[in-house]
Amino acid sequence: MQDKAKSADPAGEDRKYERAVLTQIIAAHPRTLRLSDLIREFGASDEFSERDAVERAARDLVKGGLLFRCEGALLPTRATLYLSELGLA
Numbered sequence: 001m002q003d004k005a006k007s008a009d010p011a012g013e014d015r016k017y018e019r020a021v022l023t024q025i026i027a028a029h030p031r032t033l034r035l036s037d038l039i040r041e042f043g044a045s046d047e048f049s050e051r052d053a054v055e056r057a058a059r060d061l062v063k064g065g066l067l068f069r070c071e072g073a074l075l076p077t078r079a080t081l082y083l084s085e086l087g088l089a
Contacts, residue, residue, distance in 0.1 A: 017057035022066060025076050026084045034072045 024041060025033060033041075039054050058074055061067040066089075068075045076084070083089035 013053065014056060014060070017053045018061055021054060021057040022061055022076075022080070022089065025067060025074055026080065026089065029076055029081065032073045032075060035069075035074060036072070038074065 021038060024038060035058055039051050042054050062069045066077060066080045068077050080089055
């Protein structure tokens with residue numbers, strides 16, 4: 001039953017993961033997290049769908065300019081940190 005709820009709103013699930021990944025990256029700052037660290041922290045290393053959701057979220061956040069990715073490391077952009085200080089991210 002729960003699987004049907006997930007598939008009913010894939011965009012909503014993607015946004016949930018994006019918020020969770022962004023929150024985790026901001027909370028860890030200034031420590032650098034790698035994508036593999038995030039996947040492990042989400043407990044998604046064994047299940048493909050969870051791992052894929054975290055990877056998609058990170059990719060979309062980079063594409064949206066909220067994260068910067070360099071050699072596997074994920075960092076919040078200055079704009080993201082500023083929004084976080086304002087309580088908006």
